[in-house]
Amino acid sequence: MAELIEIDGPSAADDPRLADYRDLRDVTLRRSLESEQGLFLAEGEKVVRRAVEAGYRPRSFLMAPRWLDGLADVLDACEAPCYVVDEAVAEQVTGFHVHRGALASLHRRALPPLEEVLDGARTVVVLEDLVDHTNVGAAIRNAAALGADAVLLSPRCADPLYRRAVKVAMGTVFSLPWTRLTDWADALLDLDRRGFRTVALTLADDTVPLEDAVAGADRLALVLGAEGHGLSPRWTATATVRAGIPMDRGVDSLNVAATAAIACHVARSRRA
Amino acid sequence: MAELIEIDGPSAADDPRLADYRDLRDVTLRRSLESEQGLFLAEGEKVVRRAVEAGYRPRSFLMAPRWLDGLADVLDACEAPCYVVDEAVAEQVTGFHVHRGALASLHRRALPPLEEVLDGARTVVVLEDLVDHTNVGAAIRNAAALGADAVLLSPRCADPLYRRAVKVAMGTVFSLPWTRLTDWADALLDLDRRGFRTVALTLADDTVPLEDAVAGADRLALVLGAEGHGLSPRWTATATVRAGIPMDRGVDSLNVAATAAIACHVARSRRA
Incomplete structure (x- = not known):
């Protein structure tokens, strides 16, 4: 003791x-x-x-x-x-x-290899360059609560084990498998090779409704960027499909934690 | 000038x-x-x-x-x-x-009467006793972005025009119609009389899936309480239907802004 x-x-x-x-x-x-x-x-x-x-x-x-x-x-x-x-x-x-x-x-422990985190995972959330600890924590919390099997972080994402992130995530960083991607440029192509449909949540014009974007996917990666900047052109271009969430009243983007909540909820009940 | x-x-x-x-x-x-x-x-x-x-x-x-x-x-x-x-x-x-x-x-301006705020509204968000300015601001922002026509606040909700709430809401408190309910006890019954199906988002046991709870509603009131306490027994009991969002990994509740995001997104594309 x-x-x-x-x-x-x-x-x-x-x-x-x-x-x-x-x-x-x-x-x-x-x-x-x-x-x-x-x-x-x-x-x-x-x-x-x-x-x-x-x-x-x-x-x-x-x-x-x-x-x-x-x-x-x-x-x-x-x-x-x-x-x-x-x-x-x-x-x-x-x-x-x-x-x-x-x-x-x-x-701290060594981060698990990608293979291990993805083993058996059907729905993963991929976060690109969230530099804010609160957003990382809140996105992980919502992913954990709403059925995601793992979270992958781009190399420039803030540390999920930073005190503020841990607190906002309410400890879900300990139970939900997560790791950091080492190869940013080809991350989505790599997920594609592993059988994941990568769905980029974006404000771009050529989007399909989220419900349609996730329908029928066996393995699904929901790809989210920071509010404001959004996803990089590289990730936007290399995703399997670009999905949008319609927005009203001149609001130009949603907070990433809100987007994660909606995306995970929709993905969980996706049509076969 | x-x-x-x-x-x-x-x-x-x-x-x-x-x-x-x-x-x-x-x-x-x-x-x-x-x-x-x-x-x-x-x-x-x-x-x-x-x-x-x-x-x-x-x-x-x-x-x-x-x-x-x-x-x-x-x-x-x-x-x-x-x-x-x-x-x-x-x-x-x-x-x-x-x-x-x-x-x-x-x-400040006098708050508009309920009739005015509800005029023509098909989907409204009703917030009960959110005492945190950040949560009030974030819930209003998500409601505005995701298709709600108005927000109603219980008498004990924090002030949406407090600086912190205004900032988190990113100014949507100025464009989305909102007002404060004066009669807390009968608020949901009153909405019912005005033709709204009141859907209480709750962790109670007797819930139906959110998608089913909103299906077919012409006028819809999404009723949300604070994380932790949740909705009062009075509001839980007087709502038309109680809806749940399934949760995993021992997470016992969602942040109210995340719940508002999911509820509004689902309500916007509700089945006729």
Whole structure:
């Protein structure tokens, strides 16, 4: 079971054992710290629990005493230390008031190979260059909730294990298989070779209705880009089919999470 | 045309003419200020433009010099003063760095009566007790984009004209008709009397698939509650039909904006 280690006193916030939890709002610093150390953070009892249950190995936990009970079973089953601090120290270390109480630092794992993620998958969501952590998290959450079997990320997509993405995804990044594509240029052609119909959701003119675009597909890849830019010309051109969602009142694009929700819902009940 | 009034000097930020723009991050203060004064704020060139074009009357504008050109035509057409300040003063007054440049303070209008909002409407979205401004804005944006004719808000829903909601809605709160319901308890029964089939999106057990729930409805009201709590028992019980969206991977609910996107998309192509 996790050893409970109280850290207090005037220099508690400078304790080197708390280094994993430092300055959580500083995106640049966190990016380099987390990639160099191979760690990521989970925040909140539910998300911490889901990360551990999904098999991610904790490096440590950090929480105020009042959160210990709720996670007692999780802590019992782990060997990593649990640093117990008062809320003021937690705030000093992390740089914000930790509303959701518990934090955990966990070891990243090597990303699974594409073959493994696609094994048995009938519907996958492919995200191109979403640089915003909130959008990555929200798209993954909707994909997980609405029947997608996996998510594939282009090389420039934001990190799904970044704290903000994990939080918005409500921990579904731990249960839904996902990996990163290494070959951006030929990604859709490669999926095509693997038997997927690639359906690009786009604002282009030559689109077919989404319902028709997905009909009859055994294996289906729903391809989504960032709002604003949309999909790259390369991906737009190499997709099997371009599908549109009609829009009214001068709204020129939908948020990618909303698009993912609609696309996955329609794909799940696609005609045979 | 709008008179340009430069405000500078050491006490510029305390100038009483800038009172409408004070402490924009202080939700409590803004709520009372905006309701007492009957004003709301629009932020960013696009949103300011949409508000004015929709007929909302400006009280004043506030911007740094570099934003004047982009809004020149809007300012030309208005009588309200435009206060020109440097970015440091704008930040001091509003309490944050105004990324999007232009701000406008506009007069609220009396909310339209329900009859007017429903006139000719075939599909409306009804929101119950969404207290989060982001969710209200995102749900309205998706409703506007995806073919809804109007939005109705329960008495406890957050204000769609609050700055954050306006921003997330990308100005669609100005073009999509909406109003607030005054009679919460009988709201759905009243819609029923007006010829609407009220479809409650819920996690309850006795649901029918959304596609079936909307099929054949001439007038349709899609009824959505907040994530977590969901719809009240009263609204769940008084709806014509309860519809569900199947969910996977232990995800227990969808964000209301995602639900609105799916519901509106499905409703738009409902079977006759």
